[in-house]
Amino acid sequence: ALSHVAEEILNINHSKCITFFILPTLDYLNNKNKKDLKDFDFKLVNYIRELVKLVKKKENFSKLNSLISDEKKIEKLIKKSQNDLCWRLYKNNIDITLLKKCLLNAKY
Numbered sequence: 001a002l003s004h005v006a007e008e009i010l011n012i013n014h015s016k017c018i019t020f021f022i023l024p025t026l027d028y029l030n031n032k033n034k035k036d037l038k039d040f041d042f043k044l045v046n047y048i049r050e051l052v053k054l055v056k057k058k059e060n061f062s063k064l065n066s067l068i069s070d071e072k073k074i075e076k077l078i079k080k081s082q083n084d085l086c087w088r089l090y091k092n093n094i095d096i097t098l099l100k101k102c103l104l105n106a107k108y
Contacts, residue, residue, distance in 0.1 A: 001084035002103075005077060010063045019055050020064045022048060024099075024106035031102070032095050068103045075100070 002025075003017035026045060067077050078096060081087050087094070 001081040001087035002077060004084050004086060005080045006064060006067055009067065009077075009080075012063060016059060016061075017064065019052060019059070020061055021106075023052055024102040027105070028095075028099055028102045032092075032098055068106065071100060071104070074103050077103075 002021045003014060006012070006017045006020070007014045026048070066073070068074050078099065
């Protein structure tokens with residue numbers, strides 16, 4: 001949902017948005033719902049982290065960073081994301097405070 005909204009706001013490639021938000025999403029799940037990650041192979045999670053590091057060297061994420069540069073901007077992003085179908089498909093309630101924290105720690 002975050003990627004869809006970021007794509008809409010910034011008019012940038014969806015895959016770039018997914019790359020940007022995958023690590024804070026995994027961090028959120030790891031902190032909030034460890035059982036949701038029980039089926040993940042942690043070697044795969046580490047591989048994803050390494051891939052994102054490589055992409056960060058080649059891609060400019062400054063526009064995406066602008067969406068999470070402070071708590072007020074994150075709140076606006078989350079508020080818009082809550083209307084996205086993908087947000088509503090997630091089976092658990094989302095801990096907005098934890099999500100904000102994960103996003104604030106995700107700057108590239």
